Amino acid sequence: MSISRRQILTGSAATATAVGLSVAGVLPSLAGTPAMADASTGTNGRPLRPFPPLKDDPNGILALPEGFSYKIVTREGVTDMSFGQGKTPGWHDGTGVVAMKHAGLTIIQNHEMSPHMSQYGVPHIPGTVYDPGAPNAGGCTVVTTDPNGNLTAEWVGISGTVRNCAGGVTPWGTWLTCEEASNLAGTTWSGSGQTGRYEKNHGYVFEVFPTDSASQLPKPIKAFGRFDHEALAVEPKRRRVYLSEDASGPNGLFYRWTASHGRLEQGIANQLGDTEGTLEAMQIRLDDGSIVPDVAYITSAQLGRPFNVTWIEVPDRDATTKTVRTQFADGTVTRGKKFEGVWSNGDGCYIVNSFAFAANDLPPDAAKHDGMVWFYDYKDETITLVTYFPHNPFAEGEGASPKYTDMTFDSPDNVTVTPWGTLVLAEDGVRASHVLSSIPGGPTYAIARNQLAIGTSNGFPTYSEFTGPTFSPDGEILFVNIQSPGITLAITGPWQDYLR
Numbered sequence: 001m002s003i004s005r006r007q008i009l010t011g012s013a014a015t016a017t018a019v020g021l022s023v024a025g026v027l028p029s030l031a032g033t034p035a036m037a038d039a040s041t042g043t044n045g046r047p048l049r050p051f052p053p054l055k056d057d058p059n060g061i062l063a064l065p066e067g068f069s070y071k072i073v074t075r076e077g078v079t080d081m082s083f084g085q086g087k088t089p090g091w092h093d094g095t096g097v098v099a100m101k102h103a104g105l106t107i108i109q110n111h112e113m114s115p116h117m118s119q120y121g122v123p124h125i126p127g128t129v130y131d132p133g134a135p136n137a138g139g140c141t142v143v144t145t146d147p148n149g150n151l152t153a154e155w156v157g158i159s160g161t162v163r164n165c166a167g168g169v170t171p172w173g174t175w176l177t178c179e180e181a182s183n184l185a186g187t188t189w190s191g192s193g194q195t196g197r198y199e200k201n202h203g204y205v206f207e208v209f210p211t212d213s214a215s216q217l218p219k220p221i222k223a224f225g226r227f228d229h230e231a232l233a234v235e236p237k238r239r240r241v242y243l244s245e246d247a248s249g250p251n252g253l254f255y256r257w258t259a260s261h262g263r264l265e266q267g268i269a270n271q272l273g274d275t276e277g278t279l280e281a282m283q284i285r286l287d288d289g290s291i292v293p294d295v296a297y298i299t300s301a302q303l304g305r306p307f308n309v310t311w312i313e314v315p316d317r318d319a320t321t322k323t324v325r326t327q328f329a330d331g332t333v334t335r336g337k338k339f340e341g342v343w344s345n346g347d348g349c350y351i352v353n354s355f356a357f358a359a360n361d362l363p364p365d366a367a368k369h370d371g372m373v374w375f376y377d378y379k380d381e382t383i384t385l386v387t388y389f390p391h392n393p394f395a396e397g398e399g400a401s402p403k404y405t406d407m408t409f410d411s412p413d414n415v416t417v418t419p420w421g422t423l424v425l426a427e428d429g430v431r432a433s434h435v436l437s438s439i440p441g442g443p444t445y446a447i448a449r450n451q452l453a454i455g456t457s458n459g460f461p462t463y464s465e466f467t468g469p470t471f472s473p474d475g476e477i478l479f480v481n482i483q484s485p486g487i488t489l490a491i492t493g494p495w496q497d498y499l500r
Contacts, residue, residue, distance in 0.1 A: 049498050051437060051445040054406050061487075063449040068493030073151050073479070074109075074143060076486035077120045081141065082153045083213075085125055089141060090118040092481035092488055094166030094231065094414070095468030098173045098210050105472055106210045107143040107479060108157055108175035109488065110164035114138070116191030120486075122159045127214040130160040130206065133199030134189070138164040140177050140208045149477045149490030157208040158218050162198075165246070166231035166341065166414065166468075167205070171238060172266050175208045176221075178229030180246055182323060203227055203319070205243075207268050219269035223276040224257055225317040227324040231414075233344035235378055238263035242349050242376065244339035245325060248360070251294065251335035253325050254282040254351060256311055274318070280311035281324075284334040284383060295336040295374075296356045296366035298385055304441055306382035337361045341415035341425075348377040350386070350423060350440075355411045357391045370396070370410035373423070375440065386440035387412075387423075396430055398460045405432045406446040412436065414467055419475040420500030426480065428465035435466050435480055437499060445498075448491065454484055475499075 052065040062070050073079075076090035093110040100106075111122050114137055121136030128139070139159040144152045158164075158177060165180035182203035183189070189196055204220030224232075230246040239259045245252030259277045284292040285308040292298065292307070315327050325335070337356035342349050350373060355361070357368040371389035376382070394400065395408045411429035418424055423438040424447070435448035453461035464484040471478055478491045 048439065048442070050443070051447050051498050054446055054449050057451055060451050061482075062489060062491075063451055064491065065447065065493070068447075068491060070489045070491045071149060073145060073149060073488040073490050074141075074154060074486075075488075076118070079151060079154065082155045085156055085213075086123050087120055088154060088486065089113070089122045089139070090120045090484070090486040091138075092483055092486040093164060093467045094168075094177070095479060095481060095488070096167070096169035096175055096470050097472055097479070098169050098175055100473045102147075104144055104146040104152060105149070105477075107145070107470070107488075108169075108177075108208050108210065109141050109143055109468065109481075110167060110177055111138050111140065111486070112163050112165050112180065112483075114162050114181070114191060115189045115196060116194050119192070122156060124159045125156040125213045128156045128159045128216050128218055130158065130218040130220070131162075131198055131200040131202070132160060133185075133197055134160045134162055134202075135196065138162050138179070140164060140175065142208070142210055143488070145490070149472075149479070149492070156213050157216055158206055160218065161206060162202045165229070167229075168232045168234065168342065168344075170207075170234050170264070170266075171236060173210065174266055175210075176232055176234075176268075177206050177208055178231060178243075179203055179205070180228050180230055182226065182228055182319065201226060203229065205229055205232065207266070209266070217267065217269055221269050221272060222274040222318060223272040223279070225255065225279050225314060225324055226319045228252065230340055231342040233342045233349040234264065235344070236346055238265070240378075242342060242344075242351075244342050244351060246338055246340060247323075247325060248337060250325055250330065251337050251361075252339045253328075253333055253335060254339055255314070256280050256282070279314040279317045281314060281328060281333045282383075283310045283312055283332070284308075285310060291331060292334050293331050294363055294366055295334060295353055295372060296362040296369060298372075299367045299369070300385075300388040300390065303385050303388060306377070306380070306384045309376065309381050309383050340413045343415050343417050343423075345417045345421065347379070348375055350375055350415050350417065351383075352412050352415050352425070354413050354428060355391075357393070370429070371412040373412060373415065373425070373438065373440070387438055387444065398431065398458050400431065406434070406449060409434060409436060409444060409446070412438075413465060414469055416469045416471065418495070418499045419471055419473070420496065422499050424469045424471075424478065424499075426466035426469050428467075431460070431463075433463040433465055435469060435478075447498075448480070450482055452482060452485075452487075471495075
């Protein structure tokens, strides 16, 4: 993610976000999962069980409900990568489980950094480098664990990319990593007292394989456009990809790419030409056919109401003279502050807008909010608001009563569909930072809270966001990251008792 709510309100330098994507053949099929659920029952028709209250961690890392526990899988600058590749890079972000075998799990993870943003950037390993002019920057690591979530190996999957934010897992078991950047070749970067120039354009999607570093393909998928990518979902038929854009001035868009022929398969960058297929931007329509100019015009009063969606083709997807989102006049597309997480359930995809409350976040006559979750139906081509967080600056501000910390939420960022069809959201807000269980059309519960303070603001502790929630296919382990310092956590417990 580009600028977080915390940065706006506190002026901190914290950045980032994440997301994952469901995988055909990896996660159980969720076909038929409704966009809206009965708020009183779970997916199996049983009464919902609220998560127990969170209990503080004596180690000061992660507050969890009774009966749940965590272990650290990787930690920035502490755990060692395999093959002498150095320490685990920082700024953990979008993460997805791409394979499960008897020997364990394979996870691919983003690291959202620009050059020398951290001491522990992604090293340039032969076979993984996209831009030699982006050293010690973003990229992905491939992580393997045993069936219990214990680290067994980690190595570089791609390097020389910038601000790898989120992305998604493909139906064939690879990872599509998204650059939340649009830097041009020849522009300068600076970090940690060093400067340099990018040698290649940035703002692309790349495919990362669960193979060794030497067998990667660090080549951009230009057909998917060059913009501030956030996350994406591949439709099960493999002919369409849905992509979010986290950008402002003007606000970002939600996109659909459609193949002109054939189906996507491993090796997309070599499979597709630069202008292959059609890239389009979303238009949400009112009943009279007019276009909703910004998602913030839709409020909690419309929860559960489907809106028709149409699409308009992007004129210049590589943004050679104008950024993609500025190629459309206001009112001809539906914009949104902070289009973030995207995750497919087979019938459609869930989409997150993180917040919109400041003067430049939304039109002056639209409603301020602290988060929206949508469901886009692939077949019907409709979009429905399924979760809405109202804006409440007093409850969320510094000095607010700690008694209600685990009841007041803001700025959902990443989203994942659980093996039982419900949602898990990761917060990137102010004050407390949570992992949330969310029932589309129903309640939201805190299932974890970050206790690892990274600083203070006006005498109150500040906490990094959570990123990259993703379940093991059997539903036993929820992997999630604390972005700063970069830590991947494996959380276990009776998930099925509360998430179905």
